[in-house]
Amino acid sequence: MRRALHFGAGNIGRGFIGWLLADAGFQVTFADVVPGLVDEIAAKRSYRVIELGEGKRVVEVQGVDACLLGSERCVKLAATSDWITTAVGVRHLEGVAEVLVEGFRRRMRAGREGDVMVIACENAVRATSQLRRHVERLADGALREFLDARVRFLDAAVDRIAPNREGHAEDALDAVVESYYEWVVEGSPVPGAPHGISWVSDLDPYLERKLYLVNGAHAAIAYLAHLRGIATIGEALAQQDIEQHAAGFQEEAARGLAHRHPAFDVADLTSYAAKVRTRFANPHVVDHVTRVARDPLRKLAPRERLMGPLVAAAEAGCETTAIERAIASALCYLDENDEASLELQRRIATEGVEQVARAVCGLDGAPLRGVMAAYRELQAPIH
């Protein structure tokens, strides 16, 4: 039986990638850092996916297993699995790379047949390439040759809303997801791959469309909603001006995308964007603003979901007012439970917001002035 090792047994790991791999006939093992979660999966060997669409569909995923990150079993599986996937959060890929290096070294020494597929399913720009760079940094010459010959690092874009489980799940292992999904992978089709994958020769248009029109708009809604004390994305979208803000963000981003990628035109992107807002407003999914807004320092980085659209729209000579407002609202974000937001506000308090916008986002010139004007406007009612 073909084996898959998936790092990260969280919402997307269980509710999307692990499920599709199991459905394609892989023997799936999850690697995670939370011992209780690992024990629970290893004991039950199955879990449920609760899919929230027009109705509620419950799917039982069977025959799965779990191990702790870095355990002997985990390294052994890294050496013997046919597919290796991740959904851990991009900042944790370095830790995954340490395990992969040891596993690939063993695989090389054992002269094991067959290629290995590696796909990092993170919301980030070319996360698999980032993982590859972490692995290569730790590899010697012989292992690098092995990586080039036998390991296929495939960049991907993944799209499926997997909200926090509260209010939806009944069992500790239940994974909750919307019914929609898209998994786009760059490369030529791999025999026996999960059916849900779309294979493309150039990922950039699809990755940017997803990151800008889904995650960018999501962030725009969440940061403005948080300033208003609104708890869920559904409640936020019920406010007409927040819905308009999201649509405005998407419109500006879509113009940038259409200008950059000849594969797209504004009309198609506009209808894609409208469908995304419908997904966000799915009345069956309760998605918390704090989940969508999590880790603002990551989201404010250059090329990410807020700065990427700003640059694309500016390149196209289009208006960027809504995107600038979204960036400004992200700079205001503070959630006591979110370490990155605390760090952001500490930096703003010591360095000043303009310096932070330059250093964190890479802002300068007219866009910086636009974001600062929006920031002052958002702060005005507070002070």
Ligand SMILES: NC(=O)c1ccc[n+]([C@@H]2O[C@H](COP(=O)([O-])OP(=O)(O)OC[C@H]3O[C@@H](n4cnc5c(N)ncnc54)[C@H](O)[C@@H]3O)[C@@H](O)[C@H]2O)c1
């Ligand atoms: N939730 C969504 O709607 C969604 C959709 C698409 C993509 N993503 C992306 O998927 C990734 C995971 O998101 P999530 O919502 O599933 O988060 P999550 O917190 O539910 O799951 C992450 C899991 O990874 C585990 N983990 C952390 N570091 C690890 C490591 N080094 N090795 C193994 N496991 C580790 C955590 O214990 C947790 O179980 C993120 O990059 C996110 O951007 C999320």
Ligand SMILES: O=P(O)(O)OC[C@@H](O)[C@@H](O)[C@H](O)[C@H](O)CO
């Ligand atoms: O997971 P993050 O923190 O990168 O982004 C939060 C949400 O925008 C994201 O999880 C979406 O729900 C998901 O990307 C939809 O496919």
